[in-house]
Amino acid sequence: MTLTQRLRDAILAAFVASALAFPLLGFETVDAGGAMLGIETRFSWIGYAAVIVFFGRLGLMGFFDWWRLRQGRPEPAESKAPAKTDFLTRLGSKADKWLMPALIAFAVILPMLPFADRTVVDLATVVLIYVMLGWGLNIVVGLAGLLDLGYVAFYAVGAYTYALLSLNFGFGFWQSLPLAGLLAATFGIVLGFPVLRLRGDYLAIVTLGFGEIIRIILLNWTDVTRGSNGITGIPRPTFFGIPFTADPPEGQRAFHEIFGLEYESIHRIIFLYYVILVLALVTNFFTMRIRRLPIGRAWEALREDEIACKALGINPTNTKLTAFAIGAMFGGFAGSFFATRQGFISPESFTFIESAVILAIVVLGGMGSQAGIVLAAAFLTLLPELAREFALYRMLAFGAAMVLIMVWRPQGLLSHREPTIRLPPRPKARESGGE
Structure with a gap:
């Protein structure tokens, strides 16, 4: 990309940023005394936003052009060496051999x-819930x-x-737990039947509608789900x-009493952590x-070309239905654990943003x-927590x-996938003067 093209693109980005910043940053409501509100202008903020976006866009384009040039640089012909791959690509190729065992051991x-x-273990439990959900959705x-x-x-079911x-x-x-997975798998089959002939964007719209239908049912079926009040006191x-309580029921001994430990509430947190680790x-x-x-292998064939x-x-009918059913089953398992961990659930916990x-x-x-x-679950779960001090800009970050x-890794952090099955090497052709 030439310098003129970069400047043109950066100016366009700055213009769009200015248009978006005008209503968002250009005005501020202030207390004018009593019950009155006044409006103050902050047009200088719009200029700051435009300047930051302009130079940021220029810097990003320069960096990514350099990165693509570096990745696509040809090797000398006489060396006959394979093209260099970046660190994450090499890491993905070895994920099954040592990365996954290392992550499991950790x-x-x-x-x-x-x-x-307590905070670290509780946060790790949340990460594992999303890891399990990601692995379940990965099937679909x-x-x-x-x-x-x-x-x-x-998840909600x-x-x-x-x-x-x-x-x-x-x-x-x-x-x-098995009943929750079975019922979720049944709902997966119910979703699968209407979308057998749909692909791409149309499939996405129907599945989005299905998720909203379930949430609205949970919200309005108050006799069973208690509606927006949610369900409390989940065992x-x-x-x-x-039990892990300090005062167990009469005739029972608590966990700390049986193992001769001093009671600490973190014991239950660690137990829940290992439960979701086993499920994951x-x-x-x-x-x-x-x-x-x-x-x-039928799933992968369907993915490549129906x-x-x-x-x-x-x-393809049976293949799609099994994918939806098995993926939904693991979502049901994760939802069951989420309910027992939280002790309270409501339809607000299962909005589209979760999907x-x-x-x-x-x-x-x-x-x-x-x-x-x-890696992605850890990143997307920990980043909002680390940015919690910057509450106003947390979701922006x-x-x-x-x-x-x-933009940097459009194919994903670890895009390498080992083939499900490898064909045996072809036997060498016999020489004409052989046996």
């Missing part, structure tokens, strides 16, 4: 580390190539299933029937195993990359970071 020992206080989006913007609906079963029928967490899971690892193990089965998939004799964040984790991590989803990463 997750296992995290609560035992010196800096792992990353493997089967079906764009789903309503995944939060299955799992949460409300456990809450209602535990409060109305006395079911425990471990009893409700916590126990350790093989052993089961999700990952199941996904990695099923990818190598015929149904997993017409070719039909030509190979694969039934957008989960989809962003899958896309940002790299479509089909299990390790990439872990969140959005800007996402834009920068997607």
Whole structure:
């Protein structure tokens, strides 16, 4: 890109920024005394915004042009060396060999580390919830190539299933967990049937509508879901029937009494952390195993080309339905854990923004990359927490970071995917003078 083109683009960006900043930054309401409000102008802020965007755009274009030139630089012909790849690409190619085991080992020992206080463990639990949701949605989006913007609906179904079963029928967490997954998978099949003939944007719109339908039902079916008041008093899971309370019910001993420990509330936090860690690892193990089965290869064939998939004799109807059902099942498991961890759920916990964040984790991590989803979930979960001190600009920083990463790595952080199956090498042709 020439310097003239860069200047033209930067001026256009500054003009757009000025137009957006005029109503947002150009005016401020002030107290004019009594019950009156006055308006003050801050037109200088508009100029500052335009200048910052102008030079920022110039700098970004220069940086990314340099980056693309560096990545596409040819090697000397005589060396016959393969083209250089960046660090994240090399990391993605080795993710299954050592990155995932390293991440799992770190997750296992995290609560035992010196800096792992209550806040750290609780935040790590939230990260693992989003990791599990990302791995579940990865089946639908990353493997089967079906764009789903309503995944939060299955999350909500799992949460409300456990809450209602535990409060109305006395079911425990471990009893409700498979039922929550089964009911969420049923809703996945219900969603799958109407969208069998849809692709791309049309599929996204229908799934978005499905997610909103579930949220509106939860909001208005007050006799069952208690509407906007939500459900409170959801029971916590126990350790093989052993509670984590300071004052256990009569005839029972608490966790700290059985193991001879002094009571600390962090014991329950650590237990919940290991519960979601086990659920996430089961999700990952199941996904990695099923990818190598015929149904997993059918998902990937459907993602690459549905017409070719039909030509190979694969039934796209069954393939799509299984992807929706299995992905929804893991969303239901995560929702059930979310309900027991929070102790309170309401429809406000399952808005479209949750679906957008989960989809962003899958896309940002790299479509089909299990390790990439872990990194993306940690990034998108921790960044808003780290920027919490800047409350006014927290979401601005969140959005800007996402834009920068997607411009820098449009294919995702770890875009490398190992082939599900490798063909054996072709045998060498026999020489004409051979046997």
